Amino acid sequence: MAGDLKRANLPPLSLHVPEPKFRPGDKADYSDLVIPAAGEAQRPDVSAKPDSFHGLAYSLVRVLDDEGRAVGPWDPKLSPERLRAMLRAMALTRAFDERMFRAQRQGKTSFYMKCTGEEAIAVAAAFALDRDDMCFPSYRQQGLLIARDWDLVDMMNQIYSNKGDRLQGRQLPIMYSTKEGSFFSISGNLTTQYPQAVGWAMASAAKGDTRIAATWCGEGSTAEGDFHSACTFASVYRAPVIMNVVNNQWAISSFSGFAGAEATTFAARAIGYGIAGLRVDGNDPLAVYAATEWAAERARTNQGPTLIEHFTYRAEGHSTSDDPSQYRSANEGSDWPLGDPIARLKQHLILLGEWDEERHAAMDLELAERVKASAKEAEKNGILGHGMHQPFETMFEGVFEEMPWHLREQLEQAVNEKKVAGL
Amino acid sequence: MIEAQTVTDGRGDTKRMNMIQAINSAMDVMMARDTNVIVMGEDVGYFGGVFRATAGLQAKYGKTRVFDTPITECGIIGVAVGMGAYGLRPVPEIQFADYIYPALDQLVSEAARLRYRSAGEFTAPITVRSPFGGGIFGGQTHSQSPEGIFTHVSGLKTVIPSTPYDAKGLLIAAIEDNDPTIFFEPKRIYNGPFDGHYDRPTSNWSNHPGGEVPEGYYRIPLGKANVVREGEAVTILCYGTMVHVVASIVAEMRVDAEIVDLRTLVPLDIETIEASVKKTGRCLIVHEATRTSGFGAELSALVQERCFYHLEAPIERVTGFDTPYPHSLEWAYFPGPVRIGEALKKIMKD
Numbered sequence: 001m002a003g004d005l006k007r008a009n010l011p012p013l014s015l016h017v018p019e020p021k022f023r024p025g026d027k028a029d030y031s032d033l034v035i036p037a038a039g040e041a042q043r044p045d046v047s048a049k050p051d052s053f054h055g056l057a058y059s060l061v062r063v064l065d066d067e068g069r070a071v072g073p074w075d076p077k078l079s080p081e082r083l084r085a086m087l088r089a090m091a092l093t094r095a096f097d098e099r100m101f102r103a104q105r106q107g108k109t110s111f112y113m114k115c116t117g118e119e120a121i122a123v124a125a126a127f128a129l130d131r132d133d134m135c136f137p138s139y140r141q142q143g144l145l146i147a148r149d150w151d152l153v154d155m156m157n158q159i160y161s162n163k164g165d166r167l168q169g170r171q172l173p174i175m176y177s178t179k180e181g182s183f184f185s186i187s188g189n190l191t192t193q194y195p196q197a198v199g200w201a202m203a204s205a206a207k208g209d210t211r212i213a214a215t216w217c218g219e220g221s222t223a224e225g226d227f228h229s230a231c232t233f234a235s236v237y238r239a240p241v242i243m244n245v246v247n248n249q250w251a252i253s254s255f256s257g258f259a260g261a262e263a264t265t266f267a268a269r270a271i272g273y274g275i276a277g278l279r280v281d282g283n284d285p286l287a288v289y290a291a292t293e294w295a296a297e298r299a300r301t302n303q304g305p306t307l308i309e310h311f312t313y314r315a316e317g318h319s320t321s322d323d324p325s326q327y328r329s330a331n332e333g334s335d336w337p338l339g340d341p342i343a344r345l346k347q348h349l350i351l352l353g354e355w356d357e358e359r360h361a362a363m364d365l366e367l368a369e370r371v372k373a374s375a376k377e378a379e380k381n382g383i384l385g386h387g388m389h390q391p392f393e394t395m396f397e398g399v400f401e402e403m404p405w406h407l408r409e410q411l412e413q414a415v416n417e418k419k420v421a422g423l
Numbered sequence: 424m425i426e427a428q429t430v431t432d433g434r435g436d437t438k439r440m441n442m443i444q445a446i447n448s449a450m451d452v453m454m455a456r457d458t459n460v461i462v463m464g465e466d467v468g469y470f471g472g473v474f475r476a477t478a479g480l481q482a483k484y485g486k487t488r489v490f491d492t493p494i495t496e497c498g499i500i501g502v503a504v505g506m507g508a509y510g511l512r513p514v515p516e517i518q519f520a521d522y523i524y525p526a527l528d529q530l531v532s533e534a535a536r537l538r539y540r541s542a543g544e545f546t547a548p549i550t551v552r553s554p555f556g557g558g559i560f561g562g563q564t565h566s567q568s569p570e571g572i573f574t575h576v577s578g579l580k581t582v583i584p585s586t587p588y589d590a591k592g593l594l595i596a597a598i599e600d601n602d603p604t605i606f607f608e609p610k611r612i613y614n615g616p617f618d619g620h621y622d623r624p625t626s627n628w629s630n631h632p633g634g635e636v637p638e639g640y641y642r643i644p645l646g647k648a649n650v651v652r653e654g655e656a657v658t659i660l661c662y663g664t665m666v667h668v669v670a671s672i673v674a675e676m677r678v679d680a681e682i683v684d685l686r687t688l689v690p691l692d693i694e695t696i697e698a699s700v701k702k703t704g705r706c707l708i709v710h711e712a713t714r715t716s717g718f719g720a721e722l723s724a725l726v727q728e729r730c731f732y733h734l735e736a737p738i739e740r741v742t743g744f745d746t747p748y749p750h751s752l753e754w755a756y757f758p759g760p761v762r763i764g765e766a767l768k769k770i771m772k773d
Contacts, residue, residue, distance in 0.1 A: 136505070167542045177541040184508060185541040189532045195498050196533070199505025206461070206487040206511075213505075225525065229498030236493055398539045399578050401546075401601045404646065404690035 018257030022329035030337045038065035038284075039072025046297045050276040050304075057267035057277035060311060063286035068347035074290040076128075080354035086127050086285055087345045087355070088363060089147040090119040094342060095367040096142065096152060099375055100159055104173075104320045108383040109159050111173045115140045117315030117333070120285040120341035121246055122216070123147045128292035129214060129242075134204075136184045136197035136215035139174055140246065150181050152371060156378035161389065164381035168394045173384075190221035194230035194243065201241035201299070202233070212299040214242040214292075219266050219309075220251025220259045227269075231307070235273040240299035242292065243307045245269075246282065248314035253327040267309035275307050282310030283338040285345045311338070392418055435639030441628045442613045445587035445636045446476050446552070449594035450514060452640050454484050457512060460598060462489045464499060464516030464552075473518055474554055474613060496526035500551065504533050507547040514598055520555035520607060521567045534603040535578030550597040550604045555583075556664050556711050557748050558611035558621075558757060566748035568663075568712035573605045574688045574721065580604040580645060581688040585612070585666040586633025589686060592643030600645060609663035619668035619759040648692035650699070654681035657705035657770055660696060660722055662686065665709045665758070672760045678767055680707075688718055696722070697729050704735035705770050711758055714742040736773030739766045 022028040041061045044053040063074050070077075078086075097114040104112040115122065122143030129135070135144050145155060157164035159173040167177060177185035184200075187193060197215035204211050217227060222245055234241055245266045249256050259266070270277025276298060280291045288310060295306035313336040317324045349355030382389050396403060396411040403411070440448065453460045462477055462484075468491040471478030481489040492499050496517055503513040517523045523530075534547040557566030573581050582597055582604055584590035590608065597604040611617050615627035628634030651666060656679040661669050666684045673680045681699050685692065700706045706726045708719040719740040726738055741758045749756050 134509075167540065170542065171540050175540070177544060179541075179544040185537060185545050187533060187536075187540075189528060192501065192529060192533050195501025195529070196505035196508065198498075199502030199507075200509045201505075202502060203506040203509035203511045207509075225495070225497050226501055226529075229493070229495040229501060232493045232495060233498050233502050398543055400580070400690075401538070405693060406690070 018255070018262055020255035020257065020328070022332060024325060024327065024329060026329045028329040028332040028335055030335060033337060035337055036060045036062065038062040041072065041074065043073035043294070046294060046301065047303060050270070050274055054271055054277075057271055057279055058265055060279050060281050061287045061291055062281040062284050063290060064284045064344050064348055068344065068351040070286055070348060074287060076286055076290040076293060078286070078289065080349065080352060082127070083345065083349055084355065086123060086289070087342065087349060088367070089123045089126075089143065090285065090342050090345065091363060092367045092371070093119045093123060093143040093146045095364070095371045096146060096155070099371045100156070101320065103159070103375065108379070109161070109173050110384055111320055112159065113139055113174050113319045114316045115142060117336070117340060118246060118248055118282065118312050119143050120288045120345075121244070121282050121310045121312060124285040124288035125214065125244070125292045128289045129296055130211070132182050132211055133296070134182045134184065134197070134200050134211060134213045136193035136200070136213060137186060138190070138193065138216045138218060138221075138246070139186055139188070140218075141216050142174065142176070145176060145178070145181055145183055148181055150178070152374035153378045156375055157381055160378060160381070160383045161387060162378065162382035162384070163389050164378065165389075169387065169390045191217045191224040191226040193217070194226050195233060197243070198230045198233045198239045198241050201239040202237050205237070205240055205302075210300065212240040212242070212296060214244065216244040216246055218251055219245055219247035219249075219256050219261065220254060222266055222269060223259050231269065231273040231275060234305040235275050238302065238304035240302070241305045242295045242299060243305060245307065245309045246312060247309050248312045250314050250318070250324075250328065252318040252322055265309060267307060270307035275305050277307045277309075279309045279311060281338055282312030283336075283341045283344065285341050286348070313338070388423065435637055437635045437637050439629055439634055440587045440591075440636040441615070441634065442584070442587045442590050442608065443474055443476050445591040446594055446608065447478060447480070448636065448638065449591040449598070450477065450480060451483070453595055453598045454480065454488065456640065459510060459512045460488075460514060461506065461511055462514045462516070463492050463503070465492055465494055465518045467491060467516050472516065474610065476552070477516065496522055496524075497529055500526040500529035500534065500549075503549045504529060504537065504547050507549050508537070508545045512548050512598060514550045514552060517551060517553040519565050520553045520569055521564045523553055523569065527572075530573070530579065530603070531576050535576050538602070539578060546601055547603045548601045550594070550600070550606050552594070552606045552608060554610035554613075555607040556609045556611055557753060558617060558664060560750065560753055561748075562750040563747040566753070568607075568710065568743070570605070570607055570688060571712055571716060571718045574718050578603070579689065581607070582645060582686065583607045583609065583663045583688065584686065585609065585663055585684050586631065587628055587636050588633045589643060589649070591636055592641050593645065593686060595640065596642040596645050599642065604645070607663070611664045612667060616667040617664055618671035619763070620671070621754045621757070621759070643686070645687045646690040646692055648686055648695040649684045650681060650695065651684045652680065652682040654679040655703060656680055657707055657767070658683060658696070658699040658703045659707045659709060660685060661709040662688065663711070665711055668759060669709055669763060672763045672767070675760070676764060676767060678771065680767075691725075693725065693729070696726065700726050700730040701733045704733050706730070706734070707739045707741065707766055707770055709741045709758060709763060711743050713745045714740065715745050717742055736770050739770045741766045
């Protein structure tokens with residue numbers, strides 16, 4: 001195999017397999033990570049052609065500086081009320097995650113996924129979008145629902161797959177779906193929502209509607225064919241859609257290098273498709289808001305899609321099913337140079353004289369109590385337990401609009417099994 | 424042998440059509456009736472499709488309702504799912520069934536599951552049209568019959584017509600259906616019925632009763648088989664191209680067979696199958712697709728479970744071989760008159 005005499009004077013080929021810089025036991029060191037200063041990135045006119053700002057795909061849109069000041073052309077100049085509402089939604093998302101993660105550890109459900117450190121990406125986007133803009137999320141954008149004031153008990157019912165679950169116990173916990181909340185049914189298969197969001201946006205455009213679509217996927221799943229199909233369709237038909245890539249550095253245990261991050265940025269994927277591309281500090285709620293607002297205006301004025309890479313860090317494990325200390329450095333999260341989105345917005349509000357530590361502590365307490373009360377309420381409908389909360393018939397309903405004979409027969413069998421089992 | 428009672432009012436005058444024209448007419452009728460019906464796919468717009476099935480539709484209904492797509496089947500179906508969620512009723516074309524595999528995840532994990540996983544809030548009322556089957560020297564990438572892959576998926580309907588009349592009525596029913604439907608078009612019989620004899624002159628639809636097609640709206644309900652020929656000696660279950668091949672060999676061999684054209688594989692018309700096999704006591708299953716885990720295996724199991732005490736002979740299956748569809752040896756692969764004839768002799772002797 002290696003004895004090709006024809007090229008004996010050439011060194012053998014070697015295969016490059018990416019390896020993250022730090023593994024367990026290593027001290028993560030971010031000194032060679034280039035972080036552009038806040039306020040530095042230019043803000044193109046909404047009508048600018050995508051090829052006139054390629055630099056933004058390699059830079060980082062940042063608004064909040066290290067002291068908590070909002071600087072530069074991307075400052076969305078939000079009112080203190082709006083900033084406090086955003087802070088509150090992020091804090092509530094974190095409190096919700098804490099409680100539900102613990103509920104899984106207490107055996108109340110099978111699975112949970114936190115978005116710790118990534119709250120700004122969903123919450124700030126929800127604030128920048130209209131309430132009826134259609135969201136096609138991945139599994140870590142619970143902040144969208146929370147920012148849209150969705151009922152926590154309703155979300156928890158889904159997590160517990162209990163009698164109150166609007167999805168009748170059919171979906172894995174956190175795979176929410178609500179048409180009323182303009183929140184598309186989450187799939188466990190990665191990035192399938194991307195072409196769907198583009199299709200929804202195309203339909204909206206074809207119908208002369210004014211609503212736009214937004215979708216999210218992780219950096220790891222940009223490798224899926226669906227991502228590229230979606231980018232092609234979005235570009236070809238100038239679909240009114242915002243495509244968000246949440247680059248939280250890790251896809252379960254695979255670092256972003258396995259999706260191509262060693263070679264380029266994820267925002268740069270936009271360039272080849274002729275789509276507007278932005279790379280944004282995902283831990284900066286004002287930057288996420290500003291980028292989403294800009295992209296939404298582009299979409300709503302028929303100027304086409306935008307791909308936004310949110311540069312962030314997954315502060316916790318992928319889900320309740322993995323232990324990140326087994327594959328990454330212990331201080332990687334705590335030393336993340338872009339900080340924590342909640343702490344940064346809090347600092348900003350305090351600097352403005354619109355917030356203080358006492359109010360923040362009181363808010364955290366109030367939100368924890370609210371989440372706790374919601375959990376108690378949801379648990380009245382049952383926890384997952386043995387799972388037998390829904391009538392057996394519901395398992396066969398909704399496969400088709402009308403139940404065909406073969407499912408009716410299988411339903412009879414299931415009901416009979418229930419009798420035999422004495423349930 | 425056409426089920427006249429399935430035709431609804433307002434179907435208008437009839438006209439001689441081949442299967443392409445009938446399919447085109449179905450889309451035309453539905454696009455006129457419902458502005459949410461849109462047609463998309465590779466080459467379907469200006470050009471009107473590689474088989475001309477969408478000819479004239481873009482000129483009539485405009486580019487936002489009939490348009491060409493990028494060459495990504497995953498994207499075509501994914502986009503159709505999103506459009507369906509919006510409230511449209513997309514009719515995407517996959518240029519050949521052999522090209523459908525990149526779309527499999529969007530069909531299996533998304534379109535087929537959407538109603539279930541959202542508890543009915545989001546649905547995928549999509550009709551995926553795709554030419555399928557062999558007999559046109561298409562080689563292994565333009566000849567396959569992958570229906571068994573889709574009948575195995577919960578939440579998908581699978582429809583296969585065998586005449587222009589059925590194609591139009593079934594396609595209209597599929598487009599109106601609120602569930603995702605795979606509509607496989609047997610391309611060997613687009614232009615005329617096929618008797619299975621590759622070395623004999625071909626015929627067109629002008630002399631076949633199934634080529635007489637109403638110009639207006641009518642629907643043939645999904646899930647209803649058609650008894651093409653009544654008989655007492657043996658039941659033959661088939662669909663698509665094989666309906667005509669079977670009819671031809673039955674006539675040649677003078678067997679009093681009951682030929683059941685299934686038309687819809689899921690949901691299946693089990694009542695018609697059961698009644699026929701209980702009457703004849705023999706069951707032959709014919710499909711062009713590969714044998715192992717093919718839809719014939721499902722049919723065989725169902726007939727055995729339901730008609731065992733009425734059977735006079737073991738159930739027989741005639742299928743394509745478990746090889747890729749060859750190019751030069753196409754007619755050696757195709758389950759033609761010889762293979763069907765041998766099976767018929769065997770089942771009648773037992």
